[in-house]
Amino acid sequence: MQKVFRxxxxxxxxxxxxxxFGKLSTEWADELGPFQALHSLNRLRVxxxxxxxxxxxxxxxxxxxxxxxxxxxPLARSGIQVTGIDATKEAVEAATxxxxxxxxxxxxxxxxxxxxxxxxxxxxxxPENREKFDAVVASEIVEHVADLAGFVKSLADLARPGAxxxxxxxxxxxxxxxxxxxxxxxxxxxxxPGVHDWNKFPTPAELETHLKSANCQVSxxxxxxxxxxxxxxxxxxxxxxxxxxxxxxx
Amino acid sequence: xxxxxQLRNASTHYYDTVIVGGGMVGNAxxxxxxxxxxxxxKSVLLLDAGNSPNLSNFxxxxxxxxxxxxxxxxxxxxxxxxxxxxxxxxxxxxxxNRLFVFDSCSSSEIEFERESNDEVAYIIENDxxxxxxxxxxxxFKNVQIRSNAKVAECRIxxxxxNMATLKLENGDVIETSLLIGADGVNSKVxxxxxxxxxxxxxxxxxxxxxxEIEPIDGKNETAWQRFTKLGPVxxxxxxxxxxxxxxxxxxxxxxxxxxxxxxxxxxELNKALFSQEDQIxxxxxxxxxxxxxxxxxxxxxxxxxxxxxxxxxxxxQDKTRASFPLAFGNAHSYISTxxxxxxxxxxxMHPLAGQGVNLGWSDVQxxxxxxxxxxxxxxxxxxITYLKDYDxxxxxxxxxVMVSVDILNRLYRTDAPAIxxxxxxxxxxxxxxxPVKNFLINYLSAHx
Numbered sequence: 001m002q003k004v005f006r007x008x009x010x011x012x013x014x015x016x017x018x019x020x021f022g023k024l025s026t027e028w029a030d031e032l033g034p035f036q037a038l039h040s041l042n043r044l045r046v047x048x049x050x051x052x053x054x055x056x057x058x059x060x061x062x063x064x065x066x067x068x069x070x071x072x073x074p075l076a077r078s079g080i081q082v083t084g085i086d087a088t089k090e091a092v093e094a095a096t097x098x099x100x101x102x103x104x105x106x107x108x109x110x111x112x113x114x115x116x117x118x119x120x121x122x123x124x125x126x127p128e129n130r131e132k133f134d135a136v137v138a139s140e141i142v143e144h145v146a147d148l149a150g151f152v153k154s155l156a157d158l159a160r161p162g163a164x165x166x167x168x169x170x171x172x173x174x175x176x177x178x179x180x181x182x183x184x185x186x187x188x189x190x191x192x193p194g195v196h197d198w199n200k201f202p203t204p205a206e207l208e209t210h211l212k213s214a215n216c217q218v219s220x221x222x223x224x225x226x227x228x229x230x231x232x233x234x235x236x237x238x239x240x241x242x243x244x245x246x247x248x249x250x
Numbered sequence: 251x252x253x254x255x256q257l258r259n260a261s262t263h264y265y266d267t268v269i270v271g272g273g274m275v276g277n278a279x280x281x282x283x284x285x286x287x288x289x290x291x292k293s294v295l296l297l298d299a300g301n302s303p304n305l306s307n308f309x310x311x312x313x314x315x316x317x318x319x320x321x322x323x324x325x326x327x328x329x330x331x332x333x334x335x336x337x338x339x340x341x342x343x344x345x346x347n348r349l350f351v352f353d354s355c356s357s358s359e360i361e362f363e364r365e366s367n368d369e370v371a372y373i374i375e376n377d378x379x380x381x382x383x384x385x386x387x388x389x390f391k392n393v394q395i396r397s398n399a400k401v402a403e404c405r406i407x408x409x410x411x412n413m414a415t416l417k418l419e420n421g422d423v424i425e426t427s428l429l430i431g432a433d434g435v436n437s438k439v440x441x442x443x444x445x446x447x448x449x450x451x452x453x454x455x456x457x458x459x460x461x462e463i464e465p466i467d468g469k470n471e472t473a474w475q476r477f478t479k480l481g482p483v484x485x486x487x488x489x490x491x492x493x494x495x496x497x498x499x500x501x502x503x504x505x506x507x508x509x510x511x512x513x514x515x516x517x518e519l520n521k522a523l524f525s526q527e528d529q530i531x532x533x534x535x536x537x538x539x540x541x542x543x544x545x546x547x548x549x550x551x552x553x554x555x556x557x558x559x560x561x562x563x564x565x566x567q568d569k570t571r572a573s574f575p576l577a578f579g580n581a582h583s584y585i586s587t588x589x590x591x592x593x594x595x596x597x598x599m600h601p602l603a604g605q606g607v608n609l610g611w612s613d614v615q616x617x618x619x620x621x622x623x624x625x626x627x628x629x630x631x632x633x634i635t636y637l638k639d640y641d642x643x644x645x646x647x648x649x650x651v652m653v654s655v656d657i658l659n660r661l662y663r664t665d666a667p668a669i670x671x672x673x674x675x676x677x678x679x680x681x682x683x684x685p686v687k688n689f690l691i692n693y694l695s696a697h698x
Binding site: 043101 | 264266291410411412413425427623626627628629630632635
């Protein structure tokens with residue numbers, strides 16, 4: 001832990017969060033395990049991202065907070081060149097290991113995808129990454145970071161001018177306290193207890209402010225609704241709970 | 251695995267999808283994936299155990315093949331979508347605008363008819379459909395075909411970590427993300443998977459032949475089916491003076507009929523179609539009386555309405571008689587990891603309603619939709635998450651049809667007066683209930 005602390009001492013990374021996700025690293029690939037809602041969220045977020053990159057031939061995308069590669073791998077399968085970065089070492093190891101599987105190798109997914117153990121600050125500080133990506137994704141991660149403004153700034157640094165930035169997260173409302181904490185964690189145990197800290201959930205207004213100061217313009221905000229029975233998601237108008245933001249780097 | 255690779259002259263290939271079986275359903279699946287935009291960058295392999303079919307065998311004037319199917323309007327829509335309907339129609343497809351069902355034991359009858367220009371079905375030769383689809387497949391860059399390719403061994407994995415693997419008789423090894431079994435009733439793919447399969451024999455054989463008939467008013471546009479004690483006899487129009495026969499009867503009878511001299515065979519067939527010997531008079535009297543009470547009845551004064559008598563059979567074409575056993579079968583699940591079963595490989599039913607292969611084409615349509623979603627959402631196409639959508643939709647579509655037809659067949663294989671009375675009343679009532687009948691027609695020719 002000491003080593004990790006030293007390495008990430010000036011970042012948006014929250015060490016408690018890193019420890020939490022380290023423990024869960026063996027469970028990433030299980031479609032019906034603790035990450036089932038993230039697996040089913042792919043049915044919405046993959047087409048959302050792919051549609052917005054239509055017309056570009058193998059665009060370069062960075063997936064910040066890629067975890068076990070749950071979103072990176074389907075995006076790579078859709079023909080996108082994906083770099084997944086995550087601050088949790090065990091998650092990156094699990095993701096990298098899955099790229100070695102025969103199905104991903106034979107289908108060319110492994111060649112389209114790589115995973116790096118790093119923080120977004122560290123990664124975006126490197127000149128070879130600065131404004132080099134055709135798309136930036138931070139899905140279900142901004143609610144886990146310690147310094148939201150710094151995190152959003154780093155995301156923007158990675159995007160080339162005009163590139164889309166895709167964010168999904170949870171709003172800080174009474175509804176989300178009931179749905180994401182009491183129902184999802186405590187009552188239905190859809191996600192492991194303690195995974196979410198309600199106080200860190202950003203509101204759309206907060207995110208929009210941070211995006212603006214990072215020279216990005218919000219193009220669309222849409223709500224996401226999770227149906228626990230049947231484990232599926234739908235797009236809705238209300239942003240009271242889960243929501244998605246599409247922004248563009250100016 | 252290792253001995254696969256060590257075989258001499260053998261090579262290992264990978265395809266995103268492999269379809270085993272180049273029949274009416276397998277070829278349709280290949281066509282469907284070939285024309286599917288989301289499969290543009292995916293590779294599809296079709297393995298056909300036979301020779302490549304030739305469309306020119308089915309041009310006008312050529313002999314008719316004895317295996318024919320009643321293709322439902324829904325299936326015609328699928329053909330149109332796949333771009334093969336024009337090819338089929340340009341060869342030969344006989345439009346049927348009326349289906350007439352009657353009973354050897356009573357005067358009950360039922361008539362299915364659609365608006366003058368709508369068809370109830372088209373009668374088409376199996377091999378013509380296979381050939382038209384095969385020809386279309388040549389246009390798709392993402393589809394490869396191997397003819398005369400026989401599967402020696404088939405392995406279906408337990409998890410997505412592994413691929414499905416096929417070993418061909420020539421030693422080639424093929425790996426795939428999704429194996430689609432379209433290899434018929436004795437499906438090797440099904441047998442290699444761990445799905446349970448329920449099946450039973452009907453102790454009936456289906457006897458097929460090409461018949462020359464005496465058309466009524468020069469037209470041959472009605473499909474006829476008469477239920478007899480041993481099973482239903484059906485005449486399916488192929489041209490103005492030719493019809494395909496599907497005669498379900500006991501295995502012994504089928505054997506005997508198949509070997510009869512032509513003229514004797516024709517006599518027996520006409521007897522099966524016209525004989526009044528088995529009619530039960532009291533039931534007919536009840537039916538007549540009830541018909542008089544029906545406020546919706548057509549005023550026919552008790553005589554047969556026009557067009558309620560099938561055409562006389564004149565002759566049977568040489569060497570067109572063949573028979574095969576009839577059975578029911580259904581896989582409890584049409585899928586397992588990296589494997590989907592379609593058509594006869596998944597389900598099998600009595601031919602009396604002519605629905606079997608139509609259900610297979612419905613499978614193709616459902617599976618194509620499900621795979622489109624999987625690709626759109628960046629998923630592994632062999633994953634249970636998506637395939638189970640196919641299983642539940644296809645089972646829900648197929649089972650009601652299969653079970654109803656099974657019950658019909660049981661109901662009509664007896665001449666016990668009580669059963670005859672019940673079914674006759676049922677059939678007549680059903681015939682009189684326009685809305686219910688329309689619902690059934692629309693279900694069988696669904697989504698129109």
